[in-house]
Amino acid sequence: MVNNTPTTTTYTVETEFLNLDYSYQGLTPEQISDYAQTKLPANFTKLKQQLIQGEFKNKTENRNVSHVLNRSIHNVVKAGNGKNRFTEIVRSLRSGQWLGATGKPITDVVNIGVGGSDLGPMMGSFALKEFADDNSLHTLHTHFVSSMDGGQLYAVLPIIDPETTLFIIASKSFGTIDTLANVNTVKQWLQPHLTEEQWLSRHVIGVSANNQAMTDFGIPPSQQLSFADSVGGRFSMWSAIGLPIALTIGSNQFSKMLDGAKAMDEHFAEVDDPTQNIPVLLALLGVYNREQRNINNVAILPYDGRLRYLPSYMQQLDMESNGKQATHDNQPLTTPTGPIIWGGYGPNGQHAFFQHLHQGWDTFTADFLAVLHRHAPGFSPAVQAALREQQRLAVSNCLAHRKLMWEGHTSDDARNTYIGNHPTNLLYVDELTPHSFGAIIAAYEHKVFTQGVIWGLNSFDQPGVEKGKTCATDILKVIDGQADTTFDASTDSIIRRM
Ligand SMILES: O=P(O)(O)OC[C@H]1O[C@H](O)[C@H](O)[C@@H](O)[C@@H]1O
Numbered sequence: 182m183v184n185n186t187p188t189t190t191t192y193t194v195e196t197e198f199l200n201l202d203y204s205y206q207g208l209t210p211e212q213i214s215d216y217a218q219t220k221l222p223a224n225f226t227k228l229k230q231q232l233i234q235g236e237f238k239n240k241t242e243n244r245n246v247s248h249v250l251n252r253s254i255h256n257v258v259k260a261g262n263g264k265n266r267f268t269e270i271v272r273s274l275r276s277g278q279w280l281g282a283t284g285k286p287i288t289d290v291v292n293i294g295v296g297g298s299d300l301g302p303m304m305g306s307f308a309l310k311e312f313a314d315d316n317s318l319h320t321l322h323t324h325f326v327s328s329m330d331g332g333q334l335y336a337v338l339p340i341i342d343p344e345t346t347l348f349i350i351a352s353k354s355f356g357t358i359d360t361l362a363n364v365n366t367v368k369q370w371l372q373p374h375l376t377e378e379q380w381l382s383r384h385v386i387g388v389s390a391n392n393q394a395m396t397d398f399g400i401p402p403s404q405q406l407s408f409a410d411s412v413g414g415r416f417s418m419w420s421a422i423g424l425p426i427a428l429t430i431g432s433n434q435f436s437k438m439l440d441g442a443k444a445m446d447e448h449f450a451e452v453d454d455p456t457q458n459i460p461v462l463l464a465l466l467g468v469y470n471r472e473q474r475n476i477n478n479v480a481i482l483p484y485d486g487r488l489r490y491l492p493s494y495m496q497q498l499d500m501e502s503n504g505k506q507a508t509h510d511n512q513p514l515t516t517p518t519g520p521i522i523w524g525g526y527g528p529n530g531q532h533a534f535f536q537h538l539h540q541g542w543d544t545f546t547a548d549f550l551a552v553l554h555r556h557a558p559g560f561s562p563a564v565q566a567a568l569r570e571q572q573r574l575a576v577s578n579c580l581a582h583r584k585l586m587w588e589g590h591t592s593d594d595a596r597n598t599y600i601g602n603h604p605t606n607l608l609y610v611d612e613l614t615p616h617s618f619g620a621i622i623a624a625y626e627h628k629v630f631t632q633g634v635i636w637g638l639n640s641f642d643q644p645g646v647e648k649g650k651t652c653a654t655d656i657l658k659v660i661d662g663q664a665d666t667t668f669d670a671s672t673d674s675i676i677r678r679m
Pocket residue numbers: 295296297298351352353354355356357360414415501643646
């Protein structure tokens with residue numbers, strides 16, 4: 182006996198690069214269609230068009246929302262017919278022609294950034310590594326440093342050489358303390374090897390929406406890559422912020438990632454039927470689970486190791502966008518909005534947190550992500566065959582666990598009883614490619630946008646991250662002995678101990 186009978190109908194939407202199976206949501210297309218009528222505003226089509234054309238208003242920050250244009254008219258690869266600063270930097274570094282100040286080719290690139298200036302580039306570089314075009318015989322190692330405490334730098338500095346390392350300082354604002362603190366430590370580390378002038382002249386690229394700050398820092402104009410202020414940090418991997426991805430796979434492959442996202446933009450904009458539109462469906466199912474089933478969390482469970490950084494990326498994309506309690510015109514909201522996003526690489530989760538999912542007490546919903554086929558180029562036929570078998574192994578586990586989470590399993594033995602009834606999505610692609618990867622991420626962006634519209638909030642600001650920053654500044658002054666403010670017993674006792 183099972184809690185939910187096995188599905189007899191498959192509910193699937195297919196697009197050029199991404200497919201969605203929502204058969205285990207317990208809702209028919211007719212029910213979703215009715216629900217859409219009550220949830221989507223009458224002007225939704227117009228709002229979608231505004232987003233696609235870069236004309237949607239981020240009212241609280243008084244600017245447009247233009248990240249979608251990075252896939253079309255502001256395409257950083259195609260600008261100037263592909264002959265521009267971005268592609269030139271990528272070509273020069275990937276070919277080994279970019280020499281450091283002492284004449285040696287750059288072998289390592291360290292991206293220093295945090296939040297949107299770290300999560301997307303890191304996820305994309307890791308996911309798409311095997312698509313590196315082979316125009317480059319020169320090997321470039323890419324590293325990511327984001328942590329404020331310097332723990333990542335501590336691990337990276339011993340394995341890089343100052344004379345052959347280039348640092349990307351990636352920061353939309355160029356003022357984020359985490360990033361500046363890491364940069365400051367790098368400068369101390371460099372001192373015995375390079376002068377600051379040498380370092381700035383050949384070992385730094387700035388990526389920012391704040392050109393003045395890059396200039397003030399001393400980065401030569403030819404090493405500055407800028408992007409529009411109207412591109413939100415968590416939506417910026419399509420802009421120059423995606424440089425580490427392009428350095429990993431080449432500009433042409435990076436461009437394919439943008440094209441995959443663009444294909445999803447077109448699907449989102451053009452398909453009016455909400456039950457045939459993947460981002461709108463994801464949004465509606467999410468709102469339904471939040472509001473009708475009171476489920477406050479979504480587990481992101483990729484079943485392909487190349488997507489292992491997707492859950493962290495999604496946390497910022499979704500939670501920073503829709504974790505709000507006020508509407509875009511500053512009225513208090515009375516019903517819950519964006520859920521908690523969490524998750525991890527699915528197969529490893531099976532050996533860690535899935536016990537709780539199957540038999541614990543909490544409700545959840547999940548997005549399973551599966552890649553159906555794998556070519557695994559670059560290895561002998563025997564190794565390729567073994568890797569393909571591993572892919573099939575992962576997909577079979579993905580299908581098994583989502584089935585069990587929905588249907589449950591009843592046994593005479595209470596220990597072997599599974600609760601089931603957990604609604605989940607399956608997002609799947611035939612292959613993970615730059616195209617399909619771009620489509621997955623764009624689908625999630627548009628889901629977040631649609632939910633923000635439904636809840637009437639502004640998905641493009643993040644006022645709630647600011648107070649913590651000012652409070653931390655006040656506390657640091659006391660720790661550094663520059664002030665003697667007291668806070669509360671617990672905080673004060675830790676400060677004293679420091
Ligand atoms: O790119 P940056 O300006 O350095 O910002 C890095 C991150 O920090 C901020 O606190 C925001 O909450 C994030 O949205 C942003 O991505």
